[in-house]
Amino acid sequence: MKIPKFTDLILYEDDNLVVVNKPAFISSLDERGEGSSEINMLRLAKAYSDDAQICHRLDKETSGALIIAKNPEAYRMVSMQFEHRKVKKVYHAVIEGTHVFDELLVDLPILNTGKGTVSISRQEGKRAETWFQSLKYFKHYTLVECRPVTGRMHQIRIHLATQRASIAGDEMYKGKPVFLSQLKRKYHLGKDQEELPIMKRFALHAYEVTFKVSEDKEVTIHAPYPKDFETLLKLLDKFDS
Template sequence: MSQQVNEISLNAKASDDLYDTRLDQSIARLFPEYSRSKLKEWILAGKVKLNNEIVTTPRLKLKGGEEIEISAMQEVQVTNQAQDIKLDIVHEDDDIIIINKPADLVVHPGAGNTSGTILNALLNHYPDIENVPRAGIVHRLDKDTTGLMVVAKTLSAQTQLVKQLQAREMGREYEALVLGNMIAGGIVDENIDRHATKRTLMAVRQTGKEAVTHYRVKKKYRAHTHIRLKLETGRTHQIRVHMAHIKHPIVGDIQYGGRPRLPKNASSDFVRHLQSFKRQALHAIQLSLTHPTSEENLSWSVAIPNDMQKLLVEMGKDLEINDMPSQW
C-alpha cells in the first residue's frame, strides 16, 4: 500500500435544472464519482470556481448556466499488486529490463487506473522488484505513447540510470506523425510547466523547467509530416507540448490540438484511417544507455507499431494519388 497525490481537474456547465440548487449539492450531481464531503472540502478550500471566480460558500444558490471548474489535489491509497499481464520484453539481464510498451497501457497505478499497469505486470514478472522504488521504473511513457522504456531490477541499477537521465547521457529517440508540412528540422528550446488553467496538461511557460527537443524531417506528405525526434531533457508531455507550440501538433493528440485535418480530395479510406486513429502518433523507437553494472554502451530499437504503419501507408497512397501541394 502506498500513497499517491493526484491532480484533479474537473469542468462542467450547470444545466438549467440546477436553478436555485446549492453549489455543494449541484457539484455532487455533476461529479458523482467524488464524495459529497470531499467536494465540500474543495469548496471551502477555494478549489472551486464559478465563471472563473473562486467561491467558498457551499450553500451558494446556482442560477443555471454557470461554468464550474474544480482544480484540486487528492491523496489516494494505491495497492500495488502483481498481475499476470504480458510484457513485450526486448532485453533482460540481472540489472535491467527493456520493455516495448504498447498503446493504452498506463505505467503507474493511480486514481482511475488502480490496476492493469506496467508496474503491476513487473511485480508479477519479477517479484523482487517490489524492493526497488516505483518497481524500478526509471522514466515514463504516456498511456498512449508506444515504444521503449528501461526498468531497473535493483536499487543500485536504478540509481545509476537516474543519474544518466539527469546528466542527459541516456539517448531517447522517437518517431511521430505531425500535422502540417514541416520545411526542415530544428530544435525547440522552450521551458515547460503546468498549464495555467488546465492542470492535467502542460504548456510552454517561461516559469517552467528547461526543455529541449531536437527534430528532423523523415518524409513530407500532403498535410502531414513524419519526423524523428531526440530528447535532450525529459519533461512531462515534452514532445507533445513542443510540437503543438511550433504549430505542428502530433496526429491524434486531441489534448494538444492534433485533431484530424484532411487535405483536399482525400480518399474515403484515408479519411477513415485518419479519423479512427484515437491516440497520439508517437513512438519511442530507440533507447541508448550505459549498462549500470558492465558499463557497456548499449542501444535498442523497435519497429513502429502497426497502427502507425497503416497510417503511413495511407498517407503515402494519398500523396501518390494527389501529387500536388497541400490544400486545406
C-alpha cells in the first residue's frame, strides 16, 4: 500500500488542530499485536507535528474525517467535547436492501466482547444510540446517513446489522461485497480471471464532523468521498437504479 502524504490529507488546520481525510486501510493508532513497522495515522501525524494526538478513532477500513490535536491543551478541549457528546459526527454508508429510514433511532446497548468484536447486550452493554436517515435508494442498496450520539466500537455497523441492513462488504456483520457482475446484466469475465469486489472494504465513510475549535468558534468539516466509495455509488447509479 502506498503511504499517503500527510499534507495531502488535510481538510482543516489551525495552530492547535488539524482534521484529515483518513484513507481506508490505515489504523488510527498502533494496533495491538501489530509489528512496529505498521504505518498508522498517529505516526503520520507525529511526523508532521511532534506533539500530535488522535482525538477519536475510526476503524481501519473506515475512511473520512479524523480530528488530530497538535498540543495537550487542544487534545483536552476536543476530548471534553467528545465526552459531553458535543461533537456532531455524520457518516455515510451503503447498506444492503432498500430501507426507508426516516430519522430512525436505534438505541441498543453494545458490549465489547474483546478481540475486536462487539455484540448487543441489554444486560451488560453500554448505552449506544445512532440516528439513521435514508439519502438515496437503489434497487438493491440504500445510501444512508448515520449520526452516532455515542461512540462505541463498531456502533454504526452493528446497529445497521440489527435492522437487517448490513453495510455492503462488512462481512463481520453479515454484509456481502458488491460485485459488478451482480449489477451489470451482460458482464463477462475473461478466462481465468477472478472478479474482485467494487470496494475491497465495507462501505462506511466519516463524511462530516462539527466541533468547537475555540470557546467561541465552531467549525463543520466535510470529508469528500474517497475514490472507491465514489465508484461504488456511480456504478449503483448506472446499473442498480
